[in-house]
Amino acid sequence: MDDYIEILTGDFLKNSGIVAFIYLLKEDHAKENDDYIIDGNRLQVKKEYLKNTNLTNLYFHCMVKRYQNETPIPKVIEEIENILRRLNYENIDEKDIQDRLSFISDKLDAASFKTGINSIKDEVEDSDIYFSVINKSFKKSKIDDELKKKLLELKEFLTIDIVFETLCFKSICYNIINKFWEKSFLLRNNAKKNMKECYEADFVKPLMNYLEIDTDKMNDQCIDCGNSINNKFSIPISFMKDFADDLVRKKSALFNFNMDMNLCPICAFLYSLVPLGFLKYNRDYIFVNQNGSVEELCRVNAYNIEHSKEKLQEDYQLRDKYQKIYQMIEGYALETQKLTNNNIQIITRSIKDNDQVKYEFDILDNYLIEIVRDQYISKTLEYFKKKNVVKINDQYLSVFREVLKRILNRVNMYDLINLLLRQSIDSGESSYLAYYTNRIVEIQYIIKGGKSMGELYHARKDGWELRNKLENVDENYRGTIYQLINALKVDDRNKFVDIILRIYTSKGLPIPFSISRVLESDYGTEIGYQFITGLKGAYESFEEKENKDDE
Structure with a gap:
């Protein structure tokens, strides 16, 4: 089909x-099956369609449509409308108006917007009107009809298609x-140039010219798709971040100093x-x-543009890669496919707190799916998802995220269990944190291969019964509970049992069977932690209270 370009699936980029x-x-x-055809792992696009389409305008339109709410421009327009509405109030709050004027002026004063x-x-x-608004005097404008007129002019200016698109795209590109x-x-040298002209020259024009030329006599190959290229139609892959250095100036990493890491114009356009x-x-x-296929790729990466601001705010704490993976496992994206040998790669372009940007890779396989889909683990994750976050010192921690992160990274839960138990001692909010810990211990037990939840139940019950026979456990036994936690943290189960035995013998109480299981069982650490959660107040009475609170 010489009338079409052919693109096969490849790496994640x-x-x-x-x-x-x-x-x-x-x-x-x-038109699908005419302008473009999707067939398995193959996308074919009609050359005539590409030649007759303004790809630059389409690219800018789609970027702005997708990401405009990530820019300050819609918020600036919203603030203009807020001020105009407030100017009609009988009692005008001048400080509020001036604060909003300052917000508008400061946001629009960005060098990239200029x-x-x-x-x-x-x-x-x-x-x-734009340049008058970014003037410092605008922030202290008199509240009169002149201000109202200026704001109306500014709103009209910002909502002109080319202005709105340009300002939004300036924010999006940086x-x-x-x-x-x-x-x-x-590129710094292009900062003051028309962005569409730059994109057209660097990505679209080379593509259009490449579609017209006979490539049979070209000796080099695109590093991605294998298309024939020459020096004129080759774009170094180094423009993609974290994939290669500047290969034009630094060729020492290349075999025989041969600069062969180039893309054809089709792949370069795709990468853009x-x-x-x-x-x-x-x-x-x-x-x-x-x-598996192009259709499957599109389905699992579908963008729902209908998300409301309220919904996005509601899910803010959960909306990261772990939430996305969880949605997939729960069936939203895997309903038509059971993994066998075909693992799924999750790629995250992660932005760290220090603004460091890097790629992170996670592999989703049958083992992880089976763990998360376990009836009890799934139920517990849903429970933590509703509870959202807990406060640890001065930071908020999503228990849902922390548990799921450890499952996906194949890391045990012991550090999280220790953290929550210590916080339950320090904060005085013992019962609910101990109950959270209890549920995490049960997840750890299942992942480790435990089959009988009864031994965890009895350990927690024994801890609860001991709590009821001691006086003011949370105050009088704080140090003892710290010692118990520390013993399990370093896997010193003998010391854990020794501390427990001293408590029972000092009170003349019979030693429960669960204490011996701490030493004998392969799941002794989990049994020990469950005993502590019961000692800290996590037993059926709290679970019943939780259920009532949820109703």
Whole structure:
């Protein structure tokens, strides 16, 4: 089919570009099975369609549609409307108005916005309103009809299509696209140039020219798809961040100093779409590399543009890669496929607190799916999901996230169990934190291979009964409970049992069977922790109270 370009699925970068390309095609209402064809792991796009489509405008349109709410521009327009509404109040709060004016002026005063407006000033009229607003005097404007007129002019100016798109895209390119690649309008020398012209010159024009040329006599190959290329039609892959150094200036890493890590214009265009293929979850960007077919890739990475602000805010603490993986395991994305030998790769473009950006890779396989889908573990994760976060010292911790993170990374729960038990002692909020710990211990027991939850139940019950026979456990036995936790932390079960025996013998109480199981069982650590949760007040009475609170 010489009338079509052919793109096959490959690594995660190429696949995210394919997902984004199909997003562009659908946004442009391209005709499936005519303008483009999806067949298994193959995407074919008609050359004539590409030649007749303004790919640059389509790219900018889709980026702004997807990410405009990640920029300050919609919020600035909203604040203008808020001020205009408040100016009609009988009693006007002048300080509130001036605070909002300062917000508008400060946000629009960004250097990138200034260069953006300057780059399109020949295409719009009345850009003077923008420059008057970023003047310091605007923040102290008199509250009169003149201010109202100026705000109306500003709103009208900001909602002009080319202005809104330019300002939004300026923010998007530096805060989102810049996380993935650096070329074209992101280069310092191009900062003051028209962004569309830069993108057209670097990605679209080479693609259009490549579609017209006979490649049979070209001697080099695209490092990704194998298409024939030459020096004129080769783009170094180094523009993608974290994949290669500047290969033009640093060739020592290449065999025989041969610069052969180049992309063809088709793959370079695909790679430029990568930020559209990833899904934004809180600060992170996630791509699910389920490499079975193009349709499956699109389905599991589908973007729901209908998310309301309220819903996004409600899920804020959970909206990261672990939440995405959990949704997949629960069946939202795996309902038609059971994994056998085909593991799924989860790629996260992670933004750390120090603004360091890096790729993280997780593998989803049958083992993890079976663990998370275990009836008890699934029920407990849903429970923690509803509870959202707990306060540990001055920080908030999502128990759901911490438990799921350890499951997916195949790490045991002991450090989290210790953290919550210690917090239950320090905070005085013993019962609910101990109950949370109890449920985490049960998850650890199941993951470790435990089959009889009864031995955990009896250990917790024995701890609870001892609590009821001691006086003011939370105050009088704080140090003892610390010692018990420390003993289990270093896996010194003999010391744990020795401390427990001293308590029972000093009170003349019979030693319960669960204490011997701490030493004898392969799950002695879990049994010991369950005894502590009972001693801290986590037993059926608290579970019943939780259920009543949830009703």
